[in-house]
Amino acid sequence: MADVSQINLEGGYVPVKATQQRREIALGWYPCHIVDCNTRTTKIKGKYKGKIYNPVLEVSPEAKDFTFTVKDINGNEVQTTGESAVGKTFRSMGVFYFFNPQVGDDFEANPSGNVGYMRFCEALGVKQEKSTIQIDGKDTEVYKLTELSEDEMLGLPVMACLGKSKPWVGRDGNSRTSFEMKAYRNWEDGSKKDVVDDIPF
Secondary structure (H helix, E strand, O other): OOOOOOOOOOOOOOOHHHHOOOOOOOOEEEEEEEEEEEEEEEEEOOOEEEEEEEEEEEEOHHHHHOEEEEEOOOOOEEEEEHHHHOOOEEEEOOEEEEOOOOOOOOOOOOHHHHHHHHHHHHHOOOOOEEEEEEEOOEEEEEEEOOOOOHHHHOOOEEEEEEEEOOOEEOOOOOEEOOEEEEEEEOOOOOOOOOOOOOOOO
């Protein structure tokens, strides 16, 4: 308990810090590191098959030097920094990697659906090589995609765009939205971070 014996508090008190207006977390681009990633392999839309990546990103200390515009409690636009988001973690909307069917598989190809995955890889600094293959008897230039593992992604730096999720219904029946990372681009000056799993004792 704090020592307040040196002052007269008969009328109660409130810390000055508690009266300062809290800034809501701004939407926009933040420097981040991937600190976790959940993946699952599943059928998609009933006719495709692939892996869905849901990375978890932690906002890096460098965000305190970024400036954002938010609305205050009165609806006025004010400038703020990304400091209030530093250290916070956010889930990402799914990144889809569609598999190419082999002989005997019961699903269809969806190569154009891999554009988002390719952009995600590029944002992480994982370059995809071009190659020429035969498709329906024609030479076709393609990007040969790398299937990332969860371990390969941990600690990688990336710029991520924080936005609002699609509305969802809570247990109380009310519609809500939450924060999620919605897009990625390369963080040119970012460096890899050591990510250590919590060790239970």
